[in-house]
Amino acid sequence: MENIYGFTHYSFFTEMSELAVKHNSFDLSLGLPDFDIDERLTAFLKEAADHDTHHYEPLAGNPLLIENIIAFNAGRFHSISLKMNEVTVIPCATFALYTALRSVLNQGDEVIIIQPSYYTYGPSVVLNGGIPVYYDLDDNFTIDWEIFQKCISEKTKAIIVNSPQNPTGTIWKKDDWNQLYELIKDQEIYLISEEIYDTYCYDGVEHYSSFLHPELKNRTFCIFSFGKMFHTSGWKVSYMLASEDLTAKFRCHQQYISYSANAPAQYALAKYLEVFDSSENRLVMQRKRDIFNEMIASTPLEAIKKAEGSVFQIVNFRNISKTMTDVEFAKWLTVEKKTACLPLSAFYNSRKNSDYIRFSFAKKDEIIIQALEHLQRNL
Numbered sequence: 001m002e003n004i005y006g007f008t009h010y011s012f013f014t015e016m017s018e019l020a021v022k023h024n025s026f027d028l029s030l031g032l033p034d035f036d037i038d039e040r041l042t043a044f045l046k047e048a049a050d051h052d053t054h055h056y057e058p059l060a061g062n063p064l065l066i067e068n069i070i071a072f073n074a075g076r077f078h079s080i081s082l083k084m085n086e087v088t089v090i091p092c093a094t095f096a097l098y099t100a101l102r103s104v105l106n107q108g109d110e111v112i113i114i115q116p117s118y119y120t121y122g123p124s125v126v127l128n129g130g131i132p133v134y135y136d137l138d139d140n141f142t143i144d145w146e147i148f149q150k151c152i153s154e155k156t157k158a159i160i161v162n163s164p165q166n167p168t169g170t171i172w173k174k175d176d177w178n179q180l181y182e183l184i185k186d187q188e189i190y191l192i193s194e195e196i197y198d199t200y201c202y203d204g205v206e207h208y209s210s211f212l213h214p215e216l217k218n219r220t221f222c223i224f225s226f227g228k229m230f231h232t233s234g235w236k237v238s239y240m241l242a243s244e245d246l247t248a249k250f251r252c253h254q255q256y257i258s259y260s261a262n263a264p265a266q267y268a269l270a271k272y273l274e275v276f277d278s279s280e281n282r283l284v285m286q287r288k289r290d291i292f293n294e295m296i297a298s299t300p301l302e303a304i305k306k307a308e309g310s311v312f313q314i315v316n317f318r319n320i321s322k323t324m325t326d327v328e329f330a331k332w333l334t335v336e337k338k339t340a341c342l343p344l345s346a347f348y349n350s351r352k353n354s355d356y357i358r359f360s361f362a363k364k365d366e367i368i369i370q371a372l373e374h375l376q377r378n379l
Contacts, residue, residue, distance in 0.1 A: 012346035013119070016330060020340035026371035028359040029340040031166070031311050033231040035364050040275060041230060044268035053267045057260045059251055061089025061239070065270035069239055072273050077206040085244045088251060091236045091261045093196050093225045094120050099257060100221035100240070101128040101158065103249040104190045109157035114143070116167055116347030118194075121160050130157070134349055141168040141305075141314075145179050152183060158190040161210065164197040167347050167358040168314055169307025171201055177213045190246075191216055196225035196238070197310040199278045202286045205308060211241050218243050221250065226269050228311075229281070231362075235265040285311060285361070288368060292361040295372035299379045311362035314344060318355050320379065325353045333357070337378050339371050 013030060020027040060066060066087045073080040090096045097120065101111065107129040113121045115136045122132045135151045138144050159180070163172035180191075193210040201207045211222045222241040227233035238261075242250060289306065292313055296303050300319040307313045317329050324332065326343035334340040344356035361368055 012327070012330075012342055016334060016340055016342055019331065019334045023335050023338065025334050025338040025340045026367060026374065027340045028361070028363060028368075028371055029334070029342050031228075031360045031362050032233070033311075033362045034367060035231070037231050038272070041232070041268060041272045044271040045264060047271070048264035048267040051267060053264045055263060057089070057263045057266055059255055059260060060085075060087070061261065062263070062266040062270055065089055065239075065266045065273070068270050068273040072276070072278075073241075078208050078212055080209055080211055080241070082241065083244065085247055086241055088240045088242070088247055088254070089261050089266060090223075090238050090240050090254070091258050092227065092233075092238050093194055093223050094124070095258060096221065096223045096238065096240045097121070097160070097192055097194065098124045098127070099250055099253050100190075100192050100223075100242075101125060101130065102253045103221075103246070105130045105157055108155065110153060110155040112148075112151050112156060112159045113349075114159075114161060115349065116141075116165075116344055117160070117162060118166055119346065122349050125160075131155070132349065136348070137168070137170075141165075141170050143176070143179075145183070149183050152187070152189070154187075156184075156187065156189050158192055159184070160192045160194070162194045162196075163210075164195075164201060164207075164307075164309025166197065166310050167312050167342070167344065169305075169310045169312055171205060171308045172208065172210070174208050174212075177208070177210055177216060181213060181216050185215065189219070191220040193220050193222045195222060196228045198224060199229050199281050200285050200311055201282065201309040202289060202307070207309075209241075219246070221246060229278075230269070230272065230276075232265070232269075235262055235269075237261045237265045237269055288361040288363070288365065289313065291365060291368050292359065292372065295369065295376065299372070299375050301375070301379065312358050312360055314356045314358050315341075316355050317357055326355070326357060327353075330357050337375060339375055 016029040070082045105128045109130050110133045111125045111130045112133045125132045198207040225238040302316040330343040341357040344354040345351045
């Protein structure tokens with residue numbers, strides 16, 4: 001099913017999850033955690049109900065939450081120094097992406113989207129009058145900067161980057177941001193940097209934000225997600241970093257779309273940031289990644305490269321089938337082998353066939369183990 005813009009309306013994401021339910025399969029298809037949030041966070045939300053936190057917060061967000069966002073970012077291994085007017089509390093990352101594009105695009109401007117990528121990117125560009133230009137990562141899911149440069153034209157107005165990336169788990173390093181800046185420094189090109197899996201970087205790698213680059217910082221909308229950090233996507237609270245000038249442009253549009261985000265949740269998140277340990281968060285998810293990868297190695301499925309970050313692992317399935325498309329294989333695995341995944345082609349606008357499927361390891365340990373034991377026995 002397609003809408004008037006030509007984009008798929010009924011996504012693989014919904015279809016595969018419904019297939020998993022219908023066939024009573026282990027659902028490793030979506031990044032939605034199936035485990036409880038921290039009890040302290042629940043307690044802070046209950047506390048919010050007893051406070052005067054039931055009206056609109058300021059457009060920028062709850063002042064305590066902004067203060068604690070600034071403190072959290074200052075405390076990173078790669079410390080980010082922020083001013084109050086560089087932080088905006090938002091309902092979600094998708095809202096921020098759309099509104100950031102609304103803030104800078106004119107009709108017919110081009111926006112480069114690095115694929116594979118999340119399915120909302122292209123529609124957000126089109127709905128804001130822009131033209132998506134797709135760049136496909138190479139076979140190792142890294143960027144060939146010479147080829148990437150050919151995507152840049154006089155009409156290029158923005159580039160969307162996701163790091164750590166969904167679905168490949170690759171992470172942009174300091175050198176990547178330097179390379180990007182060298183290509184765009186002589187043009188008015190903005191950066192939409194979605195860094196929503198920032199607390200999930202593994203094997204000693206520390207998240208390096210686009211906002212740390214001294215020149216990119218002035219042209220970047222840098223998006224983070226409390227929903228991903230704390231497994232609270234239904235609370236609808238995230239945050240964005242941008243220069244004071246870009247923040248002002250963003251808020252001009254924000255005030256007419258959402259105004260502010262969930263007030264009680266903002267209070268709870270502000271209090272929780274004061275006790276949150278991101279290193280513990282990372283170690284828990286890294287352990288889940290390692291359980292998944294150790295067990296998948298005993299199946300014909302091949303995880304060629306461990307995810308550097310995010311909560312996803314892509315896996316090559318060609319040892320099992322040379323002929324099935326990735327969509328056919330994902331459906332077969334879900335229905336016949338009772339383990340749900342997503343085809344990598346779901347992350348390409350062209351829906352081009354691939355050799356890969358994507359699993360989420362943001363699940364209870366016992367679910368990961370049961371699903372992989374099932375695949376070990378049945379593949």
